[in-house]
Each structure stands twice: as C-alpha cells, then as structure tokens.
Amino acid sequence: MTYLAVTDLRGQTLTPSELAAALPRAEVDxxxxxxxxxxxxxxxxxxxxxxxxxxxxxxxxxxxxxxxxxxxxxxxxxxxxxxxxxxxxxxxxxxxxxxxxxxxxxxERVQVVPGGIVTQRWVxxxxxxxxxxxxxxxxxxxxxxxxxxxxxxxxxxxxxxxxxxxxxxxxxxxxxxxxxxxxxxxxxxxxxxxxxxxxxxxxxxxxxxxxxxxxxxxxxxxxxxxxxxxxxxxxxxxxxDAEAGPTEIAILADSSADARFVAADLISQAEHDPLAASILVTDDAPLVARVEEQLALQVPDALHAERIAEALRGRQSGAILVEDMDRGLEVVNSYGAEHLEIQTREAAAVAARVSNAGAVFVGDHSPVSLGDYAAGSNHVLPTGGTSRSTGGLGVQTFLRGIHVVEYDRTALEGARATATTLAVAEGLPSHGRAVDIRFED
Structure with a gap:
C-alpha cells in the first residue's frame, strides 16, 4: 500500500481558485x-x-x-x-x-516638510x-x-x-x-x-x-x-500571534533530489500529528516512485510509525505532479506552506522566486528539522495557507509601531488646505475647524 496519493496537474489549466481547491489541505473545524x-x-x-x-x-x-x-x-x-x-x-x-x-x-525619523516631522517608534x-x-x-x-x-x-x-x-x-x-x-x-x-x-x-x-x-x-x-x-x-x-493549524511541509523537488532525504523530511513532519500535512511537488514522476520506496523502508522503523502512516495517507498529504519547475513554483506559492523545502538544481535561484511560505529551506542540507531546533530561524510559523498574508513569530511580533507627529505653525499652515478640504469632503467639518482655529486671531 502506497503512502502518498498522487494528484496529476500536468496538462491542466486551472484558475487560481481551482488550483487552491485541487491541493491537499487539512480540514480543522x-x-x-x-x-x-x-x-x-x-x-x-x-x-x-x-x-x-x-x-x-x-x-x-x-x-x-x-x-x-x-x-x-x-x-x-x-x-x-x-x-x-x-x-x-x-x-x-x-x-x-x-x-x-x-x-x-x-x-525612523522623517522630515515630511521643514518643521513637520513624523517619527516611527518601535515599542x-x-x-x-x-x-x-x-x-x-x-x-x-x-x-x-x-x-x-x-x-x-x-x-x-x-x-x-x-x-x-x-x-x-x-x-x-x-x-x-x-x-x-x-x-x-x-x-x-x-x-x-x-x-x-x-x-x-x-x-x-x-x-x-x-x-x-x-x-x-x-x-x-x-x-x-x-x-x-x-x-x-x-x-x-x-x-x-496566529490561529495555528496542523504542521505542514511542502517539498519542491526535481530529478536531482535524493529520495532518501525527501522521504525522511516528509516523515519528520508527519511525526507531529495524524493531521500533519506532507506534500511533495515535482516534475519528475520517477522521483515519486523512489520516494515511495524510501517511505516503505523508513516509516516502519520510526518510533511513531502508526501516526506517521496515518498522516502520510491522510487527505492533507500527497504528491503533486507538474510539467516543470515554473508550474511547481505556482503550486507551492498557491499552497503557502508553513515549511517549504527546495531540493532542486540551482536551489537558491528557485527559492528566490518563492513568495508564499512561512520559512524556506534551500538545498539538500537544509532540512525543516534544522529550523525546528538549530538554524536560528523561528519555528512558530503560519499554517493553512496564511503565509500569503502573514509571517512567522519574531521580534516584530512583540513590537508596536507608534507614529509621533510634531508639526510647527508653518508646517501646519502648509498642510492646512489639504486637511480642511478632505475634512469637508468626508462630511467632518469640525476636523477642518480644529486646523483653522489655530490661524485665527
């Protein structure tokens, strides 16, 4: 019995919404x-x-x-x-x-006009x-x-x-x-x-x-x-910080990828939870077969073999076949994985084209588990495709940007027409009055 269900997207032209619907995803209520x-x-x-x-x-x-x-x-x-x-x-x-x-x-201190300063403080x-x-x-x-x-x-x-x-x-x-x-x-x-x-x-x-x-x-x-x-x-x-769902790994790989590494990395995330998602995206059908062979060897020896097998065979996991790496990038950017590995030729150049991922792991020797413990990156990352709109936990999570506005009379006079015109346009004339009153004797 195989571990990864195969979704063949070769030869298909899908809209962005159709592509998103075609990809495996954990359902969490x-x-x-x-x-x-x-x-x-x-x-x-x-x-x-x-x-x-x-x-x-x-x-x-x-x-x-x-x-x-x-x-x-x-x-x-x-x-x-x-x-x-x-x-x-x-x-x-x-x-x-x-x-x-x-x-x-x-x-960051910006002089908008002479006498008009806006400072961004991080608190x-x-x-x-x-x-x-x-x-x-x-x-x-x-x-x-x-x-x-x-x-x-x-x-x-x-x-x-x-x-x-x-x-x-x-x-x-x-x-x-x-x-x-x-x-x-x-x-x-x-x-x-x-x-x-x-x-x-x-x-x-x-x-x-x-x-x-x-x-x-x-x-x-x-x-x-x-x-x-x-x-x-x-x-x-x-x-x-976020509403985190089950962990995810997507691996974008071509024929140069080592099937042993790919299988081990898919297993490493499946070990977390029966709902964990392990996705392989590749333009090389023989690689899928080689990875299946490695899964058959590696899963039974794992401490949590039953949990891993359940995750790999779940609807949230699978292998996705694409025509080429351009299409593969389209798929992984649509998926927006928590963890994305790039195991391809010229992996750094491919990784530079990734726009949606919690964290990207480049090359054969940058497995996700390195990021879990010892890379220096943070492993609290967006799941469920939310990397399309947010990033992982970091220093910025704990900081708030506060604008400090300091204008003198001359600078305010220069902004007066803009402020009062927009105030009237929005039906809030008292906003404009608060500016005008400062220039009345």
Missing part, C-alpha cells in the same frame, strides 16, 4: 472547537484559578497544588537537566538570539503570555522560539504557561521548566489547553498560593485546535 471551549473560557474569566485547576484535573488527569510554579522547582529542573540537553538548548538559544537581534528595528508589548504545548510531544524548543524574540524585543514581563504533567506531580515537564530557567523566565504557570489561554487573557486574583496573575497584553505559541479556539475567543481582549 475551529468553529466547533470554539463552541466546545466557550463555557470553559467564560468559567475561567469568572472563577479564575479554581476553574483552571478543575479543568486540569478533568483534561490532564492531575490537579496541581497551585498554578504558579515555585522558583525552587525551576532551579531544580535546571540542576537536574541532562548536560547534553542543556548544551543543545544553550546552543539553540544562542542561534535564535543572533537571528532575532538582526530583526530589531531602529527609530515592545509590556506583558506577554507564551504557551508551550505538552501533549503528544514536550517542546522545550517552543520555549526558546517564543521567549528569545520577546526578550530581544525588550518585553518587560513574560509569563509562560505549559500543561501540568501527572508523572511530575502536576508540574510542567522538567525540560520545559529547565528551558525557562535557562532563559531567566520566572513567572511560569502549570496550565494547558484552552484554560491556560483563558487565564493568561483574564488573569486571576489568586493562583491558589495567594499570588496574583495579571492579565497579559499578547498571547503567542502553538497548540491544538482547542488552544486555537480559545485564542480566537480572547482575541478581542488581548492580541494573539
């Missing part, structure tokens, strides 16, 4: 999840920590003594962390920090809530990817939430706690799922230990459909 989590989010808003603790007992199988993780537990997790994992986390932090520092924007969000999942996989790398850009942006207060783990006495996973300690994050909450998003957004007067949780201004971080639904519900109250 966020609306149903919103209906399911709305009572919980409202309960947390009204009852605070008590509602969160009850939800943790119901969904995570454990009720923490209180929500705030004591500093002593953070210190202990770091002290007991495997030295090899600590070294890997420190290296990942260093790489992500280096890339993040390159994303910092400086103040960090004051308080942010970061979410680190703890379901099928524990992701200390997500702690790094969320915390480091926030710190580089200059965020003053960071609170991180991660699900309580039954096997660790109601604390988040020790490796997550150790990553927080490495990064100097001291405000850590043992809460997961929709209840974590709700308590970050609404705050709580008592976390069960007498301490207060102030609400945040922005929530970031990946999570399951219920986390996404909760983010949608609180988005009128706080900022959110």
């Amino acid at each position: 966020v609306e149903s999840a919103v209906a399911a989590v709305r009572p919980l989010v409202e309960d947390v808003a009204h009852r605070g920590a008590a509602a969160v603790l009850e939800a943790s007992e119901r969904f995570d199988g454990v009720r923490p003594a209180h929500l705030r993780v004591p500093q002593a537990e953070l210190d202990r997790a770091l002290a007991e962390l495997d030295p090899a994992i600590r070294a890997a986390l420190e290296d990942a932090i260093s790489r992500v920090r280096a890339v993040s520092q390159g994303d910092v924007r400086s103040e 960090p969000v004051r308080r942010v809530g970061l979410y680190a999942p703890g379901g099928r996989a524990v992701l200390p790398s997500s702690v790094v990817m969320n915390v480091v850009p926030a710190q580089v942006a200059g965020v003053e207060q960071i609170v991180l939430a991660s699900p309580p783990q039954k096997e660790f006495g109601g604390l988040p996973h020790p490796t997550v706690l150790a990553a927080c300690a490495l990064l100097g994050v001291t405000e850590v909450i043992a809460a997961g799922g929709a209840q974590a998003i709700a308590v970050l957004a609404h705050g709580a007067p008592d976390l069960g230990d007498g301490t207060v949780l102030d609400p945040v201004d922005l929530i970031t971080g990946p999570g399951n459909v219920y986390v996404v639904a909760a983010k949608r519900l609180v988005s009128s109250r706080v900022g959110i």
Whole structure:
C-alpha cells in the first residue's frame, strides 16, 4: 500500500481558485472547537484559578497544588537537566538570539516638510503570555522560539504557561521548566489547553498560593485546535500571534533530489500529528516512485510509525505532479506552506522566486528539522495557507509601531488646505475647524 496519493496537474489549466481547491489541505473545524471551549473560557474569566485547576484535573488527569510554579522547582529542573540537553538548548538559544537581534528595528525619523516631522517608534508589548504545548510531544524548543524574540524585543514581563504533567506531580515537564530557567523566565504557570489561554487573557486574583496573575497584553505559541479556539475567543481582549493549524511541509523537488532525504523530511513532519500535512511537488514522476520506496523502508522503523502512516495517507498529504519547475513554483506559492523545502538544481535561484511560505529551506542540507531546533530561524510559523498574508513569530511580533507627529505653525499652515478640504469632503467639518482655529486671531 502506497503512502502518498498522487494528484496529476500536468496538462491542466486551472484558475487560481481551482488550483487552491485541487491541493491537499487539512480540514480543522475551529468553529466547533470554539463552541466546545466557550463555557470553559467564560468559567475561567469568572472563577479564575479554581476553574483552571478543575479543568486540569478533568483534561490532564492531575490537579496541581497551585498554578504558579515555585522558583525552587525551576532551579531544580535546571540542576537536574541532562548536560547534553542543556548544551543543545544553550546552543539553540544562542542561534535564535543572533537571528532575532538582526530583526530589531531602529527609530525612523522623517522630515515630511521643514518643521513637520513624523517619527516611527518601535515599542515592545509590556506583558506577554507564551504557551508551550505538552501533549503528544514536550517542546522545550517552543520555549526558546517564543521567549528569545520577546526578550530581544525588550518585553518587560513574560509569563509562560505549559500543561501540568501527572508523572511530575502536576508540574510542567522538567525540560520545559529547565528551558525557562535557562532563559531567566520566572513567572511560569502549570496550565494547558484552552484554560491556560483563558487565564493568561483574564488573569486571576489568586493562583491558589495567594499570588496574583495579571492579565497579559499578547498571547503567542502553538497548540491544538482547542488552544486555537480559545485564542480566537480572547482575541478581542488581548492580541494573539496566529490561529495555528496542523504542521505542514511542502517539498519542491526535481530529478536531482535524493529520495532518501525527501522521504525522511516528509516523515519528520508527519511525526507531529495524524493531521500533519506532507506534500511533495515535482516534475519528475520517477522521483515519486523512489520516494515511495524510501517511505516503505523508513516509516516502519520510526518510533511513531502508526501516526506517521496515518498522516502520510491522510487527505492533507500527497504528491503533486507538474510539467516543470515554473508550474511547481505556482503550486507551492498557491499552497503557502508553513515549511517549504527546495531540493532542486540551482536551489537558491528557485527559492528566490518563492513568495508564499512561512520559512524556506534551500538545498539538500537544509532540512525543516534544522529550523525546528538549530538554524536560528523561528519555528512558530503560519499554517493553512496564511503565509500569503502573514509571517512567522519574531521580534516584530512583540513590537508596536507608534507614529509621533510634531508639526510647527508653518508646517501646519502648509498642510492646512489639504486637511480642511478632505475634512469637508468626508462630511467632518469640525476636523477642518480644529486646523483653522489655530490661524485665527
């Protein structure tokens, strides 16, 4: 039994909407999840920590003594962390920090006219809530990817939430706690799922230990459909980074691609979730056959073989045949993958023509899993085709642009006619009057 269903687009002329409809895509019913989590989010808003603790007992199988993780537990997790994992986390932090520092924007001062100046200031969000999942996989790398850009942006207060783990006495996973300690994050909450998003957004007067949780201004971080639904519900109250769906990889490859690498990379994303999307776009039909052979060899040996097979055979995954690389680029730009690999001849030149992707990985030795951990890029990326309109998590996520306008009398006089004419045209004469009055004796 093959793993990848084949969609043959060769010889077809499709409109942009027809092409988008022809491509495999995961179906995630966020609306149903919103209906399911709305009572919980409202309960947390009204009852605070008590509602969160009850939800943790119901969904995570454990009720923490209180929500705030004591500093002593953070210190202990770091002290007991495997030295090899600590070294890997420190290296990942260093790489992500280096890339993040390159994303910092400086103040921009523009003299529009003599005496008329507009300055663009970049101001960090004051308080942010970061979410680190703890379901099928524990992701200390997500702690790094969320915390480091926030710190580089200059965020003053960071609170991180991660699900309580039954096997660790109601604390988040020790490796997550150790990553927080490495990064100097001291405000850590043992809460997961929709209840974590709700308590970050609404705050709580008592976390069960007498301490207060102030609400945040922005929530970031990946999570399951219920986390996404909760983010949608609180988005009128706080900022959110995105409504992330199941992970995606698309690989644009030609006959020069190594089938072993292609198969391994498709598997690496399928490992996340049965709904994960793994897409191969190629102008070489024999490559599809070679990749299938490699999948047959590699999938059975994988730790999560059953989950991987389900994802690869799901309707969201498959191989897409095209006439040539021009058509292949059209396909991947229509798809707008979270992760896009280019395994072709002259890969850098092909990658330069990509307009829609969360992140692009160029050449045989730039696999997506490098970006997950050690490239320095961020792995919190847009999914579901939303890369057509937004980018991944980064320093800019945590900054707000504020225009500072400073005009003197002469400069205002030069803009007077424009302002008053447009005010009258829009039926808002008092707007114009506010300008005119400054020139009356």
